[in-house]
Amino acid sequence: MQIHKTLKPIFVTRFQCVGPDCLISCCRGWSINIDKKTHQKYILSPHAEIAAIARENLILQRKGKSHYSSVKLNEKGECPFIDENKLCMVHRDLGEEALSHTCSTYPRSSTRFQDETRHTMTLSCPEVVRRVLFDPEAMLIQEEEALVAGYRTNLIGQRQSVSQTQQVIHLFAWNLIKSPARNIEENIMALAQFILCLQHVNFDLHNTFADVENFYEALLNDLQNGKSLMQSDNPARSNAMKYLALSVMGTCVAKDSVRDRFILEGHREIADFLNVAELSHPAELDAKFDRIHQQWQTLCEGSCLSEPHVLRNYLLYKLYSSYFPGKNTENILRQFYRIVLDFFYLKNILSVKSMQNDIDEQVVMKTIASFSEKTMHNKSIDARMDFAIDKINGGDDLSCLLLIG
Structure with missing residues (x-):
């Protein structure tokens, strides 16, 4: 006999299909x-x-x-x-x-490991998006333990138990994203700095745990005290990368419209706003991205996104559903890049969209559900996204930091 854990976030237990009232039907x-x-x-x-x-x-x-x-x-x-x-x-x-x-x-799914089963639901369902983002308790994890026979854990398709190192890194990352901060971008930057710390010690938590824990606690302290972790990079370089990232996402994601055209329309709104073909000087592009940034700040201060749990829950969902950092810590920066790139793209779409119309819960639900349908239900998406990131990053996954601010 051995203990087998079952994990369910609150949003999984509270979900109910809304049937004909669904914003984007499955x-x-x-x-x-x-x-x-x-x-x-x-x-x-x-x-x-x-x-x-x-x-x-x-x-x-x-x-x-x-x-x-x-x-x-x-x-x-x-x-x-x-x-x-x-x-x-x-x-x-x-x-x-x-x-x-x-x-x-649908939209339920689960991943079974030898010692635990993790339940989740896909964000391609608008009602799941509502449950995840707009319920303050959505990402509280319910855990149950049961004694099962050893042979029952040896099932076809199940995954090996995750390592203790992965579990510890996942917990550290979870708490860094969950921590109160000046804004959610500070949480993302704290996670980036923690990843660099892990790489510096070659993920050897067995021999360096005290140093890593001290670094993690210092990051938490900075977040909770309102200290900014954002870096002041060259704006021109940052905006050039942002434009490239938006262009690549349009090619890899927006054009693949199956259920709806919501993301495609959002991408076209970004393209119309930037209108790069009509710009005569690089400073004009910088001004456009400044406007997007200011609009994002306005959204985070006075819309349905303003409650601290909303964007935090989105990122916690990302960590939970991928069991970040995954088994291969060598790819941790690439996994982080995917999270940052998704957040960056949604952030820009919502910002530009809000310049013309008010952003309410339904717009957010449709935007994230439409985007997730493109990125979570396509067998080739991982390879395509890796190709896209290679095109954006210039050989350096750490360049994703330029997309955060």
Whole structure:
């Protein structure tokens, strides 16, 4: 027997699907795989309408039991099982137990390790975004322990237990992001400095733990006392990198619109605002980015983003869902770069968007859900993002610090 932990953030336990009131439906624009058992259930359903829809719209794939067929979307890009009230006929007439694995589990997911199971939900669902960002308790972690037989922990697909070093780094990173500070960018910069400290000691916490802990506590003290950790880099270099990052994100992310065009529209608003083709002097680009920065400050002080937990919860979610820093600490800066780049892109989209219209919770929910659909549900996205970062960083992942301010 051994102890197995189950971890669930509060937002997971409080989530409820809002069905037809969802801002971006998961029943639109996506390829839906149907397992063999569910396929037969629909085809042979006693409900004539469901059976007829299934026979016409379930396209055989035969790529294994879990991908036996796929749903052909209608001319509106919607699942044909959706009725005029935007409700699922299968759920309505056959019950939740009749849903396919894909439909019954989304937006939920879990990762099982030998000694623990971590539950989460994907931010591509707008209601998950609402639960994560706008509930002060969302990222409180509930933990349960149970004694299980040793053989039950040896399951196909499970991951090896994370190392003690990874767990300690994760806890340090968590507390640095969670700490009160002048603004959330200070928390991000504190994490960057802590990563550099870890690299300096080659992640050898066994022999250098006291020094690392002292450095971590000094960072916490600076954050809590309102001391700024931001570095005054060359603005021109910083803005040139910001423009390159925005351009690359447009190519890698914004153009891949499946369910919606919200991020694509946001990216076009940035492009229209910067209007680089019409600029005659580099100082004009600097002035544009200054305006974006000022607008971001305004948002953080007087909008739905102003509560301290909102942006902090977003970053805590990122740490939790990736179990930052992951097993390969050699890639820790690249993992950090991904977090910074995502935050930077969303920050710029919301800032520019707010210059024309008020930013409310629904706009934030749709922006993050649309962005997350592009970055969390694409098998090639990791390779594409690595390629994008290599194009941005000039061979130095630490250059992501230029995107923070």
